[in-house]
Amino acid sequence: MSTDSTASSxxxxxxxxxxxxxxxxxxxAIERHAQHVVEALREQTPEKWAQSWxxxxxWALQQGKAxxxxxxxxxxxAERFEFGxxxxxxxxxxxxxxxxxxxxxxxxPLKESESAARxxxxxxxxxxxxxxxxxxxxxxAVPDIQAVRSLERNCEWLVLYQYHHKTIAEIAARLDEERxxxxxxxxxxxxxxxxxxxxxxxxxxxxxxxxxxxKRR
Numbered sequence: 001m002s003t004d005s006t007a008s009s010x011x012x013x014x015x016x017x018x019x020x021x022x023x024x025x026x027x028x029a030i031e032r033h034a035q036h037v038v039e040a041l042r043e044q045t046p047e048k049w050a051q052s053w054x055x056x057x058x059w060a061l062q063q064g065k066a067x068x069x070x071x072x073x074x075x076x077x078a079e080r081f082e083f084g085x086x087x088x089x090x091x092x093x094x095x096x097x098x099x100x101x102x103x104x105x106x107x108x109p110l111k112e113s114e115s116a117a118r119x120x121x122x123x124x125x126x127x128x129x130x131x132x133x134x135x136x137x138x139x140x141a142v143p144d145i146q147a148v149r150s151l152e153r154n155c156e157w158l159v160l161y162q163y164h165h166k167t168i169a170e171i172a173a174r175l176d177e178e179r180x181x182x183x184x185x186x187x188x189x190x191x192x193x194x195x196x197x198x199x200x201x202x203x204x205x206x207x208x209x210x211x212x213x214x215k216r217r
Contacts, residue, residue, distance in 0.1 A: 022151060023059055023200045024086050029155035034163040035081040041067060042078065053163070055203035062087045102128050154192045161193050162205060168193070 030037050041049045046064030054060030063083065070077055070084025077084040104124055107117035160166040166174075172186040197204050
């Protein structure tokens with residue numbers, strides 16, 4: 001299932017920082033739930049590995065090269081099936097300033113009561129804050145940043161679907177077996193898997209999420 005047709009539209013509404021963070025969460029989920037994917041990098045070149053497991057995604061190739069380098073430096077990292085490090089420069093950002101300055105006239109007790117000074121400063125700062133927030137919106141689309149807990153959960157689902165060939169129904173059944181206090185419908189799982197795959201620009205394997213996918217050879 002190709003995500004090429006949606007990648008450009010996702011990029012218009014998603015911060016590259018959010019995309020890079022989601023990829024790191026996904027790679028960590030692979031470490032926890034699909035160590036065979038990490039292990040395969042031992043015997044494969046980064047190019048072959050990225051093609052075999054990530055559809056040749058550029059970011060996966062970068063990760064493969066970074067991990068090979070990390071393993072050369074720390075063989076223990078390879079023994080633990082860890083990626084070791086994540087390449088820098090994957091996010092473009094929105095040109096957000098590192099610092100902002102709020103200029104104001106301090107309280108002068110000889111000319112202004114304390115309550116009046118507090119009121120004046122609150123109003124001035126609120127105006128400053130509103131101005132900067134609106135200014136930031138002009139730099140690019142405001143991303144929908146997922147909560148960490150939701151992102152970790154969605155990454156696990158995507159790993160189970162993509163690398164363990166679990167159907168959406170099987171993932172939902174697994175949640176029921178674990179007696180999770182959070183009830184999630186198969187449709188919600190399906191949407192989360194597809195949305196995350198689009199976010200990180202990962203082509204899903206053949207087969208629609210509702211059905212059983214074909215296994216990789």
